[in-house]
Amino acid sequence: MTPGPVPLPPEVREILSQAMIHHRTPEFERVLKSVSQKLKTTFLTEQTVFMHASTGSGAMESAIVNTLNPGDKILALVSGKFGERWRDMARRHGCSVTELGVPWGESVSLEQLEIEIKKTSFDAVFVQACETSTATVHPVRQIAELIRRTSSNTLLFVDAITAIGAMPLPMDEWDLDVVVSGSQKAFMLPTGLSFIALSERAWKKNASVVPTSMYFDLRGEKKALEKGETHFSSVVPFIRALDTVLDRLGGTNLSRAIERSQRLADVTRSAGEKLGFQIFSKAPSSSVTALVVPAHIDGVVLRDRLESEYNITVMGGQDQLKGKIIRIGHLGFITNDDMVGTFDCLTRAAIDLGGALNPTPEAMAQFVKDALAGSEEIKAI
Ligand SMILES: *Cc1c(COP(=O)(O)O)cnc(C)c1O
Numbered sequence: 343m344t345p346g347p348v349p350l351p352p353e354v355r356e357i358l359s360q361a362m363i364h365h366r367t368p369e370f371e372r373v374l375k376s377v378s379q380k381l382k383t384t385f386l387t388e389q390t391v392f393m394h395a396s397t398g399s400g401a402m403e404s405a406i407v408n409t410l411n412p413g414d415k416i417l418a419l420v421s422g423k424f425g426e427r428w429r430d431m432a433r434r435h436g437c438s439v440t441e442l443g444v445p446w447g448e449s450v451s452l453e454q455l456e457i458e459i460k461k462t463s464f465d466a467v468f469v470q471a472c473e474t475s476t477a478t479v480h481p482v483r484q485i486a487e488l489i490r491r492t493s494s495n496t497l498l499f500v501d502a503i504t505a506i507g508a509m510p511l512p513m514d515e516w517d518l519d520v521v522v523s524g525s526q527k528a529f530m531l532p533t534g535l536s537f538i539a540l541s542e543r544a545w546k547k548n549a550s551v552v553p554t555s556m557y558f559d560l561r562g563e564k565k566a567l568e569k570g571e572t573h574f575s576s577v578v579p580f581i582r583a584l585d586t587v588l589d590r591l592g593g594t595n596l597s598r599a600i601e602r603s604q605r606l607a608d609v610t611r612s613a614g615e616k617l618g619f620q621i622f623s624k625a626p627s628s629s630v631t632a633l634v635v636p637a638h639i640d641g642v643v644l645r646d647r648l649e650s651e652y653n654i655t656v657m658g659g660q661d662q663l664k665g666k667i668i669r670i671g672h673l674g675f676i677t678n679d680d681m682v683g684t685f686d687c688l689t690r691a692a693i694d695l696g697g698a699l700n701p702t703p704e705a706m707a708q709f710v711k712d713a714l715a716g717s718e719e720i721k722a723i
Contacts, residue, residue: 420443449481617688
C-alpha cells in the first residue's frame with residue numbers, strides 16, 4: 343500500500359514470466375509501435391513519449407540534459423524530497439538554480455511564483471505535480487498559464503511520476519513542456535522503466551543544447567524509434583507488459599483509472615480521520631495520502647508493526663516528517679479488500695501500541711467497506 347512500487351496486476355506478472363525475445367525482431371517492433379501509440383493517449387499528447395531503462399530519476403535527469411545547458415537559469419519549486427532531487431540534478435549539470443521553497447505539505451503560492459518569474463527570465467521552471475514525500479499536489483495547470491502569460495520562452499518541467507494515471511494532467515491541453523513519469527507508480531510495473539515527452543517548444547530548445555549524455559540522448563531515441571527500435575537494448579518484458587497495462591491507463595480508460603485513485607484517496611482520508619489521524623497535506627493528492635500519526639504513537643514503530651504483524655506495507659515520513667506521518671498509496675492493483683484490510687489492521691496495530699482508539703477494527707473495516715460500496719472494483723483482465 344505504498345505510493346510505489348505498487349502491487350502488480352496478475353496479467354503483468356504473467357507477461358513478465360514469458361520467454362525473452364530479442365528486441366530487434368518484427369514481433370517486438372510491433373509491441374513497441376503499439377506502446378508508443380498508447381503512451382500518447384495516457385500522456386494526452388501528440389508528441390512521442392520516450393522510454394529509458396532507468397528509474398524515474400533517470401527521466402528527471404534526461405529532462406535536464408536534453409533541454410538545458412550549463413548556465414541556464416532554473417527556478418526549482420522545492421516542497422519535499424523529490425523537489426530537492428531535481429534541484430540538485432540541475433545544479434550538478436551546472437545550471438544556475440534559484441530555489442522557491444514551499445513549506446512541506448503546502449502547494450506553491452501562485453502570487454509568490456509570479457513575483458519570482460517576473461524578477462528573472464528563467465529558462466525553465468521545475469515542479470512536482472505530486473510531491474510524493476508529502477502527498478501534496480501543485481496547481482500545474484495554473485502554473486502553466488502563469489508562465490505562458492509572463493514569459494514565452496520559459497519551459498515548464500513537470501515531474502508527473504505519481505500523477506499520470508492518477509490525476510488529470512493533459513500535457514498538450516495544459517501546454518506542459520517536459521513531462522516525466524516512471525513504471526513503478528500508476529503504470530503498475532516493477533521499478534526500472536521511465537518515460538519522458540517534450541513539447542515542440544522543448545524540442546526547439548533541444549536543438550541548441552550541447553549533448554552531454556550518451557545514454558539519455560533523446561535525439562538518438564528519436565532516430566531509433568523511427569526505425570522501430572529503442573536507442574539501446576529494450577527492456578522487452580516491461581514493454582510487453584506495458585502494452586497490456588496501457589489498455590487500463592490509456593484512451594477512454596484513463597479517466598476510470600483516475601476516478602479509482604480519487605475514490606481510494608477520498609476513502610483513505612475519511613477513514614484516517616475517523617481513526618483520529620489528521621490529513622497532513624493542505625492540498626492532498628489522489629495518488630498518495632499522508633496521515634498524521636496521533637502524538638502518543640511513534641510512526642516508525644507503527645509502520646514496522648503493521649508490516650511485521652499484519653503483512654501490510656505503508657511508507658513513513660522522511661527527514662522532518664520521520665515518525666510523524668504514514669503514507670498510503672492509491673496506485674496500482676489495489677482491491678477493495680486491500681483497502682478494508684489496511685484499515686482493519688492499521689486500527690489493530692494502533693491499539694497494539696497503546697492507542698485507545700474509538701472505532702474497533704471491525705467498525706473501521708465496515709466503514710471502509712461501506713465507503714467503497716457502489717464504486718467500480720479493480721479487476722484482473
Ligand atoms: C517515485 C518518484 C520519483 C522517482 O523515483 P525513482 O526511485 O528514481 O523511480 C520521482 N519523483 C516523484 C514525485 C516520485 O514519486
